[in-house]
Amino acid sequence: MKLFNNISPTDFSIASEREKFQKAIDTLNLKISKSSFEVHPIINGSEESVEKSISRENPNDTSEKICQVHLSGTKELEKSIEKLKQGFLSWKNVNLSNRANTLRKVADIMNKKRFELSAIMTKESGKPWKEADADVVEAIDFCNYYAYLAEITLDPINTQIKKAELNELVYIPRGLVAVISPWNFPLAIPCGMVVAALVSGNSVIFKPAEQSSLIAKEFVSILLEAGIPENVISFLPGLGSEIGNAIVKHPSIDMITFTGSKEVGLDIIYESSVVRPNQRNIKKVIAEMGGKNCIIVDEGADIDEAVKGILYSAFGFSGQKCSACSRVIGVGDIYERLVDRLTSAASDLIVGRAENSASFLGPVIDKDSFERLNKFIENCNKEYEIGYSTIAPLGGYFIGPHIYKNVPANSKLWQEELFGPILASLKCNSFAEAIDVANDSPYALTGGIYSRSPKSIKYARANLEVGNLYINRPCTGAIVQRQPFGGYKLSGIGEKAGGPNYLKQFVYERAISENTTRKGFVPGLAD
Amino acid sequence: MTLENEIYQFGEKIFNSIGQNAPSGFGKKGLASKLMQWSMTKPSLKTNLFRLVDVLPALTNSDVVAKHVHEYLGEDLTELGPMFKFGMKLAPGLPSVTNIAVKKSVKEMAQMFIVGETPEIALPKLKNLKKNKLAFTVDLLGEYSVSEEEAEIYLKRYLHAIKVFGEDTELQDTNKPIFKGHPGCIFPSNVSVKLTALYSQCTPLNFAKSVEVLSKRLSTILKLAMKNKIGVYIDAEDSEHNPIIYETIKKVYGSEEFLDFPFPGLVIQAYAKDSLELTKDILDFAKRRGKPVAIRLVKGAYWDSETASSELHGWENPLFIKKEKTDANYEKITKLLLENVDICLPAIGSHNIRSLSHACCYAEKIGVSKDKFELQMLYGMADPIAKAFVGEGYLARMYVPLGEMIPGMGYLVRRLLENTSNESFLRNTFHDQNEIKSLLKNPSENNNEIV
Numbered sequence: 012m013k014l015f016n017n018i019s020p021t022d023f024s025i026a027s028e029r030e031k032f033q034k035a036i037d038t039l040n041l042k043i044s045k046s047s048f049e050v051h052p053i054i055n056g057s058e059e060s061v062e063k064s065i066s067r068e069n070p071n072d073t074s075e076k077i078c079q080v081h082l083s084g085t086k087e088l089e090k091s092i093e094k095l096k097q098g099f100l101s102w103k104n105v106n107l108s109n110r111a112n113t114l115r116k117v118a119d120i121m122n123k124k125r126f127e128l129s130a131i132m133t134k135e136s137g138k139p140w141k142e143a144d145a146d147v148v149e150a151i152d153f154c155n156y157y158a159y160l161a162e163i164t165l166d167p168i169n170t171q172i173k174k175a176e177l178n179e180l181v182y183i184p185r186g187l188v189a190v191i192s193p194w195n196f197p198l199a200i201p202c203g204m205v206v207a208a209l210v211s212g213n214s215v216i217f218k219p220a221e222q223s224s225l226i227a228k229e230f231v232s233i234l235l236e237a238g239i240p241e242n243v244i245s246f247l248p249g250l251g252s253e254i255g256n257a258i259v260k261h262p263s264i265d266m267i268t269f270t271g272s273k274e275v276g277l278d279i280i281y282e283s284s285v286v287r288p289n290q291r292n293i294k295k296v297i298a299e300m301g302g303k304n305c306i307i308v309d310e311g312a313d314i315d316e317a318v319k320g321i322l323y324s325a326f327g328f329s330g331q332k333c334s335a336c337s338r339v340i341g342v343g344d345i346y347e348r349l350v351d352r353l354t355s356a357a358s359d360l361i362v363g364r365a366e367n368s369a370s371f372l373g374p375v376i377d378k379d380s381f382e383r384l385n386k387f388i389e390n391c392n393k394e395y396e397i398g399y400s401t402i403a404p405l406g407g408y409f410i411g412p413h414i415y416k417n418v419p420a421n422s423k424l425w426q427e428e429l430f431g432p433i434l435a436s437l438k439c440n441s442f443a444e445a446i447d448v449a450n451d452s453p454y455a456l457t458g459g460i461y462s463r464s465p466k467s468i469k470y471a472r473a474n475l476e477v478g479n480l481y482i483n484r485p486c487t488g489a490i491v492q493r494q495p496f497g498g499y500k501l502s503g504i505g506e507k508a509g510g511p512n513y514l515k516q517f518v519y520e521r522a523i524s525e526n527t528t529r530k531g532f533v534p535g536l537a538d
Numbered sequence: 539m540t541l542e543n544e545i546y547q548f549g550e551k552i553f554n555s556i557g558q559n560a561p562s563g564f565g566k567k568g569l570a571s572k573l574m575q576w577s578m579t580k581p582s583l584k585t586n587l588f589r590l591v592d593v594l595p596a597l598t599n600s601d602v603v604a605k606h607v608h609e610y611l612g613e614d615l616t617e618l619g620p621m622f623k624f625g626m627k628l629a630p631g632l633p634s635v636t637n638i639a640v641k642k643s644v645k646e647m648a649q650m651f652i653v654g655e656t657p658e659i660a661l662p663k664l665k666n667l668k669k670n671k672l673a674f675t676v677d678l679l680g681e682y683s684v685s686e687e688e689a690e691i692y693l694k695r696y697l698h699a700i701k702v703f704g705e706d707t708e709l710q711d712t713n714k715p716i717f718k719g720h721p722g723c724i725f726p727s728n729v730s731v732k733l734t735a736l737y738s739q740c741t742p743l744n745f746a747k748s749v750e751v752l753s754k755r756l757s758t759i760l761k762l763a764m765k766n767k768i769g770v771y772i773d774a775e776d777s778e779h780n781p782i783i784y785e786t787i788k789k790v791y792g793s794e795e796f797l798d799f800p801f802p803g804l805v806i807q808a809y810a811k812d813s814l815e816l817t818k819d820i821l822d823f824a825k826r827r828g829k830p831v832a833i834r835l836v837k838g839a840y841w842d843s844e845t846a847s848s849e850l851h852g853w854e855n856p857l858f859i860k861k862e863k864t865d866a867n868y869e870k871i872t873k874l875l876l877e878n879v880d881i882c883l884p885a886i887g888s889h890n891i892r893s894l895s896h897a898c899c900y901a902e903k904i905g906v907s908k909d910k911f912e913l914q915m916l917y918g919m920a921d922p923i924a925k926a927f928v929g930e931g932y933l934a935r936m937y938v939p940l941g942e943m944i945p946g947m948g949y950l951v952r953r954l955l956e957n958t959s960n961e962s963f964l965r966n967t968f969h970d971q972n973e974i975k976s977l978l979k980n981p982s983e984n985n986n987e988i989v
Contacts, residue, residue, distance in 0.1 A: 311593045
């Protein structure tokens with residue numbers, strides 16, 4: 012059995028590493044300039060032709076087309092389910108370590124293609140270099156970690172050793188798992204959900220966010236290349252409102268793992284509770300949803316570290332992470348100084364095309380986001396005290412960093428998840444009050460404090476309601492195994508991704524007890 | 539006589555001339571020495587104590603000071619109280635006399651290592667150094683520059699300091715050089731520049747722009763320094779930023795405009811595994827340039843943070859793990875620099891009497907005279923050592939931090955940690971009174987890993 016080790020992020024201080032990344036972008040640019048990519052549904056290993064399709068543009072440069080996404084429909088869904096049911100029958104019996112080793116192979120291939128994969132994300136999703144690299148790293152870690160975890164946690168357990176009985180707890184896969192993934196970690200998140208389902212012995216329908224279909228297709232190709240059987244994975248690109256909805260409602264789906272917005276997540280949970288005709292199973296749902304994550308900075312904080320950490324947490328990938336910091340509380344006198352330094356720092360962050368290595372903020376994901384956020388900002392600029400607001404470059408969906416001061420804790424800006432580079436701040440008079448204000452939120456995903464008071468640190472450990480608490484460091488960037496990730500309250504349901512309990516969600520437990528005696532003869536008893 | 543024997547004889551002479559004169563931080567008086575001695579005898583408290591020293595200057599009111607003091611030291615206040623003469627009543631909610639006393643004590647401690655808050659305030663102490671035949675280079679302590687506004691302020695602080703020193707006739711009196719004819723005394727005063735603080739977006743992913751912007755700002759500093767007769771060193775930093783720093787140095791020092799700047803300085807960190815290669819590369823650069831550069835050789839001050847960061851990222855540590863390896867590498871580079879005094883002015887920066895003696899003896903052996911290199915040490919940490927070497931006819935320069943308390947704290951804590959770590963040469967020398975022989979031991983002995 013192999014142990015687990017995280018792979019290392021790219022060290023961009025090495026010139027040759029930067030060159031490799033740049034070369035991957037140049038190669039991709041050349042390909043796209045010849046013709047954009049086509050993304051088709053993939054069922055049983057082959058691409059399907061469908062009627063409808065949509066065009067996806069480069070968010071860095073809306074005049075450039077990235078790909079044409081061919082939209083899956085119910086026909087593709089039915090065909091997938093038929094194939095996957097067949098595939099499941101053999102895949103579930105494949106030896107656990109063989110399944111685990113296939114995941115490790117997926118990891119190896121991704122590692123070899125890491126710059127190529129990153130390059131796709133810079134263009135398709137507007138992910139800046141470092142963020143794109145972290146995405147690939149996390150995807151690779153998920154493969155290696157779940158391979159390792161499967162081997163140490165999914166073998167049968169002897170519950171109690173008795174001479175006359177063999178008592179076992181065994182794990183069996185659930186069956187057909189649907190993976191519905193978001194665009195913000197377009198490789199890592201779907202990869203984690205898909206490979207977790209696969210290594211546990213399930214077959215998988217994978218429906219990516221339409222905004223990140225190209226990288227999703229690359230991922231599926233890698234799965235097949237690594238030796239995941241063709242009839243165990245179906246790739247159904249399309250629209251959430253159509254194919255996503257149909258998948259959720261389908262009676263043959265045994266489990267849905269979802270990462271995305273609270274609205275869609277809650278809707279999936281609701282729809283999954285409905286038992287439809289011919290349904291023989293209660294659907295299990297894992298849903299990782301939003302956050303309105305808060306960082307508290309107290310009077311004794313190292314303000315240099317706090318400013319740097321908050322900037323990265325709030326504006327890394329333009330705030331489009333569920334873990335991103337969107338609220339800051341300064342305790343007492345430090346508030347003004349903190350916000351002054353944050354606003355002055357925000358004004359110098361580099362906003363530009365994600366393909367350019369220097370960009371700190373790339374574009375937001377698409378036109379909808381761009382328009383929604385701009386409208387919200389317009390309102391904020393009227394309603395709240397502006398710390399920093401700016402006009403971003405044209406040509407792509409660029410939005411610069413925004414900071415608001417003295418924002419009321421009951422306001423929309425303070426309470427609602429925005430998924431953009433918008434940071435609200437307010438001042439509290441005590442650390443305990445700050446914790447209360449932070450906790451007054453429907454979400455409990457990530458959060459952080461900057462403090463050098465042992466007592467405050469202890470207090471936050473006990474009282475800040477978040478799934479992932481970060482002390483004196485940024486509140487984004489969870490690393491597989493090191494910081495298992497996920498929230499509670501309305502932030503989600505399910506065990507933490509990249510944590511020791513994650514895989515158990517993809518299996519049923521069966522207890523088997525066998526009487527091992529025959530007519531009074533108990534083997535081994537007299538020895 | 540072998541080089542080792544010479545080093546031993548010379549080193550012994552230095553030790554004898556130092557005698558019992560411990561540097562300020564190691565004497566019996568003074569808060570810093572008490573704190574350091576105390577933490578040396580009570581390692582369990584060292585972490586808490588240093589964390590407290592780290593946070594104190596940032597605290598703006600006495601209640602908050604009391605809270606932190608109490609939280610970090612708790613019961614140990616009983617023991618610590620009398621030592622600091624502020625009694626045992628230190629606790630949250632108590633009025634401020636005692637709490638102010640604590641902050642004051644820390645400030646006093648900082649003043650041993652930090653020359654003052656502004657260049658003007660620092661002038662008398664700098665003149666004092668000169669009177670004692672010690673050259674200096676001033677480093678301006680600063681917070682991170684998170685914005686261009688802050689980077690601009692930092693740049694202005696350098697320009698201001700250069701003017702203040704440059705306009706001081708006593709400091710700049712070239713008729714009374716500390717060491718006549720020594721290239722390190724062509725310009726009487728000197729500053730050390732922390733380059734990355736001059737540009738807020740200085741990162742490897744913004745490499746080209748970083749080099750461009752820093753080159754411009756460094757040129758501004760050099761022009762004014764040239765006019766005011768102030769020498770310049772560019773400090774080395776961490777491995778993430780060093781490639782940007784060296785690239786900028788080459789660009790600016792290599793430009794026509796600054797070819798006449800006498801001995802513009804840079805720094806090599808011997809703890810870096812690639813430092814020998816880097817030294818060769820820099821010497822090649824100096825050859826191409828046609829005019830010598832000053833090269834300060836240090837062991838390196840970012841060991842903890844770099845080691846921690848490489849562990850977190852899963853990167854190979856760019857630094858030597860073992861101190862002896864660094865020491866041995868240091869001597870290798872020392873030799874290389876001394877063998878190339880036609881194209882560089884070596885500045886041997888260390889408090890380790892073995893390392894310093896090695897440089898002096900090797901220079902002697904290969905016929906490099908005392909006016910071809912200098913020794914450098916940190917202000918407040920090595921005065922008796924510096925004096926002993928000056929007594930032997932060498933030029934010694936003190937690295938003098940200047941600035942406010944808060945940004946200075948990181949520096950102070952690093953110095954305190956350095957002084958009390960088990961491997962610290964200073965600690966071994968002045969606290970433990972180790973055998974001179976073992977202190978002067980060749981670091982390459984039993985150290986086969988060194989290539």
